[in-house]
Amino acid sequence: MRWLRRLGHKPLVEKRLDSELHFHLEQQIADYIASGLSPDEARRRANLEFGSVEGFKEECREARWENHLELLLHDVQFALRGLRKNPRFALAAILALALGIGASTAMFSVIYNALVAPFPYKDQGRLITLRVLDLDQRGDGEGNIRGLLSYPELHDYMEQNRVFDGLIANCEIDVVYDSGENNSYLAANYVTPGTFELFGIAPLLGRGLEPADYKPGAPPVFVLRYATWINQFGSDPSVVGKTFLLNGVRRTLVGVMPLRFAWGGVNLWMPRDATTASVMRGTFPQYWGVVAHLKPGVTLQEAEADINIIGARIAPSYREDYPTHFHVGVESFVHAVVGDGFRRTLFVLFAAVGLLLLIGCANVASLLLARATTRGREFAVRAALGASRARLVRQLLLESLLLALGGAVVGVLFAWAGIRGLSSAMPPFTIPSETVIEMNGWVLLFGISLAIATVVIFGLFPALQASRVDVQDALRGAGKGLGGTAAKSRLRNAVIVLEVALSIILLFTAGLFMRSFVAIQNVSLGWQPDHLLIGRIPLPSQHYKTGPQLVSFFDPLIHNLKSTPGIEGASPVSTTPPYGGFGGNIEIPGKTHAGEWESLIQLVGEDYFSIVRQPLLSGRAFTEEEVSTARKVVVINQTFQRRFLGDGDPLGRTIVLDVLKKVPDAVTDRSFQVIGVAADAMNAGLERPTEPEVWIPYSVTGSGMRRLIVRTTADPGSMNATVRKAVWAVDPTVAFAEGEPLAELLNTFSYAQPRLGLFLVTTFATIGLLLVTLGVYSVIAYSTGRRTHEIGIRMALGAAPADVLKMVLKNGLAVVVPGIAIGILVSFAVSRSVVSQLWGVSPYDPLSAVSVVVLLLAIGLLACWVPARRATRISPVTALHYE
Amino acid sequence: MPTEKNDLHRGTLDMLILKIVASGPLHGYAIAQRLQQISKDYFQVPQGSLYPALHRLEERKWLDAEWKDTSTGREAKFYTLTSKGKKQLEAEVLGWERLSDAVSLILRTAD
Numbered sequence: 001m002r003w004l005r006r007l008g009h010k011p012l013v014e015k016r017l018d019s020e021l022h023f024h025l026e027q028q029i030a031d032y033i034a035s036g037l038s039p040d041e042a043r044r045r046a047n048l049e050f051g052s053v054e055g056f057k058e059e060c061r062e063a064r065w066e067n068h069l070e071l072l073l074h075d076v077q078f079a080l081r082g083l084r085k086n087p088r089f090a091l092a093a094i095l096a097l098a099l100g101i102g103a104s105t106a107m108f109s110v111i112y113n114a115l116v117a118p119f120p121y122k123d124q125g126r127l128i129t130l131r132v133l134d135l136d137q138r139g140d141g142e143g144n145i146r147g148l149l150s151y152p153e154l155h156d157y158m159e160q161n162r163v164f165d166g167l168i169a170n171c172e173i174d175v176v177y178d179s180g181e182n183n184s185y186l187a188a189n190y191v192t193p194g195t196f197e198l199f200g201i202a203p204l205l206g207r208g209l210e211p212a213d214y215k216p217g218a219p220p221v222f223v224l225r226y227a228t229w230i231n232q233f234g235s236d237p238s239v240v241g242k243t244f245l246l247n248g249v250r251r252t253l254v255g256v257m258p259l260r261f262a263w264g265g266v267n268l269w270m271p272r273d274a275t276t277a278s279v280m281r282g283t284f285p286q287y288w289g290v291v292a293h294l295k296p297g298v299t300l301q302e303a304e305a306d307i308n309i310i311g312a313r314i315a316p317s318y319r320e321d322y323p324t325h326f327h328v329g330v331e332s333f334v335h336a337v338v339g340d341g342f343r344r345t346l347f348v349l350f351a352a353v354g355l356l357l358l359i360g361c362a363n364v365a366s367l368l369l370a371r372a373t374t375r376g377r378e379f380a381v382r383a384a385l386g387a388s389r390a391r392l393v394r395q396l397l398l399e400s401l402l403l404a405l406g407g408a409v410v411g412v413l414f415a416w417a418g419i420r421g422l423s424s425a426m427p428p429f430t431i432p433s434e435t436v437i438e439m440n441g442w443v444l445l446f447g448i449s450l451a452i453a454t455v456v457i458f459g460l461f462p463a464l465q466a467s468r469v470d471v472q473d474a475l476r477g478a479g480k481g482l483g484g485t486a487a488k489s490r491l492r493n494a495v496i497v498l499e500v501a502l503s504i505i506l507l508f509t510a511g512l513f514m515r516s517f518v519a520i521q522n523v524s525l526g527w528q529p530d531h532l533l534i535g536r537i538p539l540p541s542q543h544y545k546t547g548p549q550l551v552s553f554f555d556p557l558i559h560n561l562k563s564t565p566g567i568e569g570a571s572p573v574s575t576t577p578p579y580g581g582f583g584g585n586i587e588i589p590g591k592t593h594a595g596e597w598e599s600l601i602q603l604v605g606e607d608y609f610s611i612v613r614q615p616l617l618s619g620r621a622f623t624e625e626e627v628s629t630a631r632k633v634v635v636i637n638q639t640f641q642r643r644f645l646g647d648g649d650p651l652g653r654t655i656v657l658d659v660l661k662k663v664p665d666a667v668t669d670r671s672f673q674v675i676g677v678a679a680d681a682m683n684a685g686l687e688r689p690t691e692p693e694v695w696i697p698y699s700v701t702g703s704g705m706r707r708l709i710v711r712t713t714a715d716p717g718s719m720n721a722t723v724r725k726a727v728w729a730v731d732p733t734v735a736f737a738e739g740e741p742l743a744e745l746l747n748t749f750s751y752a753q754p755r756l757g758l759f760l761v762t763t764f765a766t767i768g769l770l771l772v773t774l775g776v777y778s779v780i781a782y783s784t785g786r787r788t789h790e791i792g793i794r795m796a797l798g799a800a801p802a803d804v805l806k807m808v809l810k811n812g813l814a815v816v817v818p819g820i821a822i823g824i825l826v827s828f829a830v831s832r833s834v835v836s837q838l839w840g841v842s843p844y845d846p847l848s849a850v851s852v853v854v855l856l857l858a859i860g861l862l863a864c865w866v867p868a869r870r871a872t873r874i875s876p877v878t879a880l881h882y883e
Numbered sequence: 884m885p886t887e888k889n890d891l892h893r894g895t896l897d898m899l900i901l902k903i904v905a906s907g908p909l910h911g912y913a914i915a916q917r918l919q920q921i922s923k924d925y926f927q928v929p930q931g932s933l934y935p936a937l938h939r940l941e942e943r944k945w946l947d948a949e950w951k952d953t954s955t956g957r958e959a960k961f962y963t964l965t966s967k968g969k970k971q972l973e974a975e976v977l978g979w980e981r982l983s984d985a986v987s988l989i990l991r992t993a994d
Contacts, residue, residue: 024911056929063935063942
């Protein structure tokens, strides 16, 4: 301690201690001198008798600390004993807190990792992406947004902007990897110079792509993704430096990226120089996704203004790609990657979990309030025995702190389990593959602050209330026959009303989600997804440019597949249902119209309709001969007929598919004759109405992405390898990529997200319901217990058990019914905010509302029933003696 | 800590201090003198050990302390018994009497 004193500032307490001890010594010395000793002898004896001054000073200081520590330990012991005495209360409170804290921490983790910091990339907050918006088409559909730029366009933005200090782009390309023994398919990206520098991620092995790699004539190289290196190359470090035959070109693998680099979500990256724009002109446009880094100090708005000036300048050169009225949006990259739909789902879930946390806290509050009142007498006795009010408050706070600590510890365990569960339940492709959902420091801090806030708010209040006990009143047992004072019971009831109302909101939301999910699952697709296998057919463009070339591949393949056991038939198709082909302009000879007429166009084989089981309402499907000779015939759907052809027999009419002039092997005669009308089927996803759609022979053009759809008699997943082999048998440079049963794809892409939302909201609602049951029960049981005396008198005066039962139930309903009413009203007010998550159900869905009300009434009555029954069984004699 | 035969148990010292202070406000030196006089030098403890005990009792709110001038005009710390301390003293004296009764009863009847 001496070093402290040398700091020069001696605290008052120390000075006082010093002078107290010296006073003693000086008095003693004076007394000895007065009794005749010499001053020296007097000083010697006094010091000897006193002992070590410094030692006793230290003991004095300790005496103070020891005392505090002892009191604290005593209080902790006391609080623990108090909790142990009533383990059901302690468990209920800890569980309620833990569920709230755990669930909200888990959801917060997901939101933080998925929405705030999904990437490991350098300065990710200042990365942006570009999209061209069509201002004439309102709504939130994908059709009026273009997120990809053609190569020359990209080049213009790159050279003319003044707001970015880095702009890179990527373009998807299918790669067939020929290992010498067999072929396999890999998804790849062409990337432009500066890509690896922009993201700032160091490679795990070897190197990233460097400026020299992009130069014309540079040796072909590529960089591999971590997951692909593990899965397909057995994490063998010696593959770096080896050459691989990719799409017929020998490329050297120069590096492997670490786990969290997954740009474009592909298996490998290959360099493509951005300065050779002229090479790309005049070919079928490749479309590139853009990421740019804002210059220091440039805001999103400034960037957007600059980019729109360029957009307006260059738009006339790209008539096809720019709508009449457009706006180039500059959007944060992080924001753009997680889809708005899923973002909203996460926020709704977070709100739901917030409600759950509130219910949990309200529950603990009501438990603490009830308990504090029951213990009024205990505290009065202790106050009478000399415990100070501060001490009592401290003990109650300590008790709440212990509860919160328990809640936080168990809550963190719940959160840990919840995060593990959630990250494995995340629907694929809703969050970027770079995202890792983990509990991080922020999340932990969040959980701990929740625990502390809960203690302060819900521990302090009952503590203050309990400490205000009037000693005299409490000791006399006043209020024994009443439910505590009026103010206290009002507060308790208010907490329960709040709890019931919150729980109604949660349940109602869960009800809406459930109804919406059932509605989506019950959507009639218009075709049958079972026993269908679908995969991409990446055709090397150097060999497959024209329709006849395609026929030379597909014709033998389809014939082979038809005769394969377990397979009924197969057909080429452009897109995976429920998405119906690519969109484009159409014209009907003799019909004029304002605005553009657009239809989906699907390139298929002769067996397509029978394979997907989509019925034809009139006319016929294609013949084999029409397909192999690329005849200009077309099958339209009902929506097409209704919208563009009007009344009259559609068969034999002519329609012009204008869009076909845009493909590389431009179709000169674009007039098609209608030969059949197919029944409407879902073709724009499951949640949007059917669009006009036409089907034409796949051989009409050699351009565009192709898929193969196969109807199997066996389990479709088991036929994957068979189809892959059949493809290689026809041409070893082609692959059957990403083959998957269509029913599973539907499950993944269309049902997984609503199912996750439904599952979580239902889980939260169920937990909320349990907590509310507990809350209502504890309050009714408590107030009924307090009225035992009164009930005894009533029964002694002749009340029947049924009357008592009715009285207690009425009491319970008095808090449950207002809670339900408030809850339903608030639900209706807030349910509009989840409307974007709903499909096929109104946000005021009466069925959900009625079921929720009935459920909560039943739960409320049940929670009252137990204490009510107990009350009727009391013998009046016991009740009258009851304290 | 002294470990002689006539060592004072902490609780006993506390009780004696409370008893002495009960007679009126006293400073530490006076309490020490009184303790020595009453016990006729029976207890062999360094006088300084009184002070940690005083501070402990003050912290427990059994004693109250105030700085006042002594009759000689010097400032000293005076201790007084609080009502809490009074209750504590009563409880301890009662406990002590019961204990000593019980002990002497055993000593007498064990013959």
